[in-house]
Amino acid sequence: MNAARSRISDSARRDLAFAALTLVLFLAVTWAFPGFATPRSVAGLLDDTAILIMLALGQMLVIMARGIDLSLAANLALCGMMAALFNRAWPDAGVAPVLALSLIAGGLLGACNGLLVWKLRLPPIVVTLGTMSIYRGTIYLLSGGEWVNENEMSRDFLAFPRGELLGISALSWISLAVAAAFGFVMQRSKTARDLHAAGGNPEAANYSGIDPGRMQFLAYTTCGAIAGVCGYLWVSRFAVAYTDIALGFELSVIAACLIGGVAISGGAGTAAGVVLGCLFIGIIRSSLPLVGISAFWQMFINGAVILVAVLLSARQRQFKRTILEARA
Amino acid sequence: MKATTFLRWEAMLAAVLIAAFIVFSMLSPYFLSVDTLSDATFNFTERAIVALPLALLIIAGEIDISVAAIIALASVAMGLGSAQGIGSAGLVVIGLGTGLLAGCINGALVTIGRVPSIVATIGTMTLFRGAAYAVLGDRVLKDYPASFATFGQGYLIGPVSIELTLFTLFAILFGVFLHRTRWGRVTFAVGANPVASRYSGIAVNRYRFALFALTGLFSGVAAVLLTSRLGSTRPSIAQGWELEIISMVILGGVSVWGGKGSILGVVLAALVFGLTTFGLGLMNIPGIVLSIFTGLLLILVVAVPALVSRR
Numbered sequence: 001m002n003a004a005r006s007r008i009s010d011s012a013r014r015d016l017a018f019a020a021l022t023l024v025l026f027l028a029v030t031w032a033f034p035g036f037a038t039p040r041s042v043a044g045l046l047d048d049t050a051i052l053i054m055l056a057l058g059q060m061l062v063i064m065a066r067g068i069d070l071s072l073a074a075n076l077a078l079c080g081m082m083a084a085l086f087n088r089a090w091p092d093a094g095v096a097p098v099l100a101l102s103l104i105a106g107g108l109l110g111a112c113n114g115l116l117v118w119k120l121r122l123p124p125i126v127v128t129l130g131t132m133s134i135y136r137g138t139i140y141l142l143s144g145g146e147w148v149n150e151n152e153m154s155r156d157f158l159a160f161p162r163g164e165l166l167g168i169s170a171l172s173w174i175s176l177a178v179a180a181a182f183g184f185v186m187q188r189s190k191t192a193r194d195l196h197a198a199g200g201n202p203e204a205a206n207y208s209g210i211d212p213g214r215m216q217f218l219a220y221t222t223c224g225a226i227a228g229v230c231g232y233l234w235v236s237r238f239a240v241a242y243t244d245i246a247l248g249f250e251l252s253v254i255a256a257c258l259i260g261g262v263a264i265s266g267g268a269g270t271a272a273g274v275v276l277g278c279l280f281i282g283i284i285r286s287s288l289p290l291v292g293i294s295a296f297w298q299m300f301i302n303g304a305v306i307l308v309a310v311l312l313s314a315r316q317r318q319f320k321r322t323i324l325e326a327r328a
Numbered sequence: 329m330k331a332t333t334f335l336r337w338e339a340m341l342a343a344v345l346i347a348a349f350i351v352f353s354m355l356s357p358y359f360l361s362v363d364t365l366s367d368a369t370f371n372f373t374e375r376a377i378v379a380l381p382l383a384l385l386i387i388a389g390e391i392d393i394s395v396a397a398i399i400a401l402a403s404v405a406m407g408l409g410s411a412q413g414i415g416s417a418g419l420v421v422i423g424l425g426t427g428l429l430a431g432c433i434n435g436a437l438v439t440i441g442r443v444p445s446i447v448a449t450i451g452t453m454t455l456f457r458g459a460a461y462a463v464l465g466d467r468v469l470k471d472y473p474a475s476f477a478t479f480g481q482g483y484l485i486g487p488v489s490i491e492l493t494l495f496t497l498f499a500i501l502f503g504v505f506l507h508r509t510r511w512g513r514v515t516f517a518v519g520a521n522p523v524a525s526r527y528s529g530i531a532v533n534r535y536r537f538a539l540f541a542l543t544g545l546f547s548g549v550a551a552v553l554l555t556s557r558l559g560s561t562r563p564s565i566a567q568g569w570e571l572e573i574i575s576m577v578i579l580g581g582v583s584v585w586g587g588k589g590s591i592l593g594v595v596l597a598a599l600v601f602g603l604t605t606f607g608l609g610l611m612n613i614p615g616i617v618l619s620i621f622t623g624l625l626l627i628l629v630v631a632v633p634a635l636v637s638r639r
Contacts, residue, residue, distance in 0.1 A: 068446070116627065120634040123584045125391070125446055129571055130626040137620030145614070243616060251454050264447045296563075300462040303455025307437070310451060314443045 014261050015273045022280050029287045036287065043168050049282035050175035051230050051237075055249075056256040056274045057182045058223035063257055064199040065212070065219040066266035067117060067124035071109070072227050073249040074135035079106045079231030081139045083157075084148040084241035091154035098157060102232040103225050109135060110224015114217035121213070132250075139243045150239040161233050171233055178226070182271035195219060200267025248299075255302045256281055258309045281305075337581040341596040348600060352607035359610060366487035370557065371609075372576075372602025373491040374550045375569060376595070379576040380502040381543040383594045386577055387506070388539055389519040389586030390445040392434060395547045396569035397456035402426040402551035404460045407469030407561035416476040423555070424548040430456060431544015435537035445540075453570070460563040470560035480557025491553050498546075503591040515539070519586030568619075575626045576601050584630060 030037040055072060062069045079102040086093070086101055109131070116127045150158070161171035186192045198205040198212035205212050235241040260277025262269030284305075285298055353360040378395050385392055405426040406419045414422070430452070437448040482490045506512040517525045518532050526532045555561055580597035582589030605618055 116631065120631050122627070122630050122634060126574075126578065126584055126630050127627060129574065130623040133568075133571055133619035133623035134627075137616050137618075137623065140614070140616040141620070145616075251450065254450060255454065258447070258451075264444060294462070294465060296461045296465045297458070299454055300458030303451055303453070303458045306451040306454060307448075310443045310447050311437070311441050314441055 011261065011268065011270050011273070015270055015276065018261065018273060018276050018280075022276050022283065025280065025283055029283060029290070033287070033290045036290065039167060041286075043172065045279075045282055045286055046172040046175075047169045048286060049278050050169075050171045051234055052252060052256055052281065053175045053275055053278045054178050054226050054230055055253045056260065056278050057178060057271060058226035059250075059253050059257050060182075060260075060262050060269045060271070060274045061195065061219035062124075062216075062223050063254075063262050063264060064266055064269050065195055065216040066199050066202065067216050067219060068128065068254070068264075069110075069113060069220065069223055070125065070128040070250050071113060071132040071135055072128075072223065072253055073246040074132045074139075075106055075109045075224055075227040076231040076234060076249070077243070077245045077247075078109065078135045078139050078142075079228035080235035080245060081143055081148070081231075081241045081243075083232040084153065084235050085142060087154055087157045088148060088152050091157075095156050095160045098232055099229065102228040104228070106228015106231060107221050107225035110227065111217070111221045113224065114220030117220065118213035118217040124216075136243065143241075143243065145243060148235075148241040153236070153239065158236055158239060161236050171237060174233070179271060179275050186271050191218065196267060198267075251299075252281065252302060255306045258306050258313075261309075261313070263313055264310065338590065338593050338596060341580070341593060341600060345596060345600050345603065348603050348607065352603070352610070356607070356610045359607065362487050366489065366492075368602060368606040369489060369492045369495075371606045372598050373489075373495045374554050374557075375573050375576060376598035376602070377495050377498055377553070378543070378547050378550045378569075378573050379580070379594055379598055380498055380591065381539065381546045382573060383577045383580065383582050383589055383591065384502070384506060384515055385539045385543050386574075386582050386584065387519045387586060387589045388515050388536060389522060390438065390536060390539065391574070392431075392445065392449045392540065392543050393570050393574070394430070394434060394449040394453035394456055395543060395573055396566045397453040397460070398427055398430040398544055398547035399551040399554060399566040399569065400460040400563060401430060401456040402548045403555045403561040403565050404463055404469070404563065406551070406555055407472075408463070410472050410476070411469060416473050416478075419472070419476055420479070420552050423552040424545060427548020427551060428541060428545045431541040431547070432537075434544065435540030438540060439533040439537045457563070460565075464561070464563045468560055468562050472555070472559055476556050477559060478556070480553045480555070491557075494549075494553070499591060499595050503595075506591050511535075516587055519588075521587075571619075571626075572601070572622060575622050575629075579625060579629050 026037075035041060055076070059069055059072060082105055083098045083102045087098055090097075113124075113128055113131055116122050116131075117124050161169065161174075163170040165173060186196075194205070194210045195215045195218070197208070198210050198215040202212035205215075234246060238245070256277040257269070257274055258264065258277075259280055260269070260275070261273035281302065284301060288295060288297060288301075358364055378399075382392060382395060402423045406423045409419050409422045434445075434449055434452055437443045437452070438445045441448070443451075479490060484490055484493045506515060514525070514530055514535060517528075517530065518535050522532050550566075554566060558565070576597050577589075577594055578584060579601065580589065580594035582594065604621075608618055608621070609615075
């Protein structure tokens, strides 16, 4: 009980420190470029980061359960293509069936990963590396390599994420709602605590009646369902669907998680930290053109930030665990 | 027991290889000619050359996902060198040096930084590929000296390409190293049980570091061959190759949990892989559809032993 309490305050302390760092970054950019902090541009920043936030929260579950989902972006692209093709075939069906389709399809694709990891105990990285290329290839089979363009999408299909309330886009509201739901559920629900426990110490969790494999399955399925819905949102927002959308985006998502304090060894991570990690990446991304650095540097910066984050967390873990775990 | 299961695995790969050979020669009239088969080898030699050291790394219980990004980085470095007027020999040194350096960075992160190799190399993959994009943007480098084309396009004798010769040579060297030397046995030991290896006086971290450096160096070799064959460098060069290279290694019977595997298996898997993708290409099946096949193969190869061992 005591240990649990100190763990929570540890992660809260980290989140606070990171929030301060993100705020400093934001203020520094605003100080140099006053236009950065106008309500309009902050709303734009939120809109740009919304999909990343949702995906990173899904990936957080998987990483906490000691997995990793490299097929996330391919899942998004496949569900996005399905949504676009469905809309092209039945333009008058409205948004609700499109949302349902992408949610269910994404959940099933995630469940495939989860089943292979749970039932066959295959290494997550190999499974999701494999499904990543299977899902990508399937998009090509479905679409015949063609693009679905804006003029083939119905008005409702395009309008849904663009609706505004209080100057903030519907897409941003959805991601704020998802983040709030995660924040609440991760603290309150028994399943979320089981997931935490299973990722932190699978053997101990097993002895206390939690099946770590089942937790991984749930994490993958949830993550897949989120990726599916984000597929529709992505396609609608950029008004185009083709085989290569969001190619390599899984790395940005993993970067956001690692920066946000999710431990790759499982069992640790908070929704607040992940959201902050996404905002941190978002602020850097939208300030690059202001500073006059080409957008081609984004990937390099992501890589550098991932490495700094994992090196720091490895150091922390080393201090804490050297007594318990002899590592060669 | 262990030896026999692996012999069976390699026999199966050989059978698949022969079957693929027969099927494709029946399906396409162009398949069965010396020139075509010689062309087919270019399809896999560069990847297979990286698969050899990666097999050792995976047997030792680690993984390197950054290999394709190292190829891109080394290719960009060579392109920049070439733009400065450096000759072919100098470019090879730059390519190999960049690969080695990148491998050492991976090794240092895993051994000194104590970062799990999956995360470390996801990070460096983003960093190296990102550096390639940051330097080149949407430009192309293609001012390579004429003599530089020899490595990737030249032939040693008749239809035997320099690439194929190098691969054969490296395969023999790696085979002898892994199966006939003390270091080879140490590689297995480290992968099977790092803690016990450490207690038996093996400098486990030094081995890990050396294997990462070796994998980086051979990614540099692949970069030289690929760049020389294509004659140009874009930041997207060798995109997605990490998946194919890792698939080759795992298809070759190397256990993803470390401690098991053979070079013969990896070589056979590389041949199966190269022959199948080339044959499907002859039948006008696009590359993205092949990736479904690669992905399925990758999962099947790890799933089948898991299913069998549950019985």
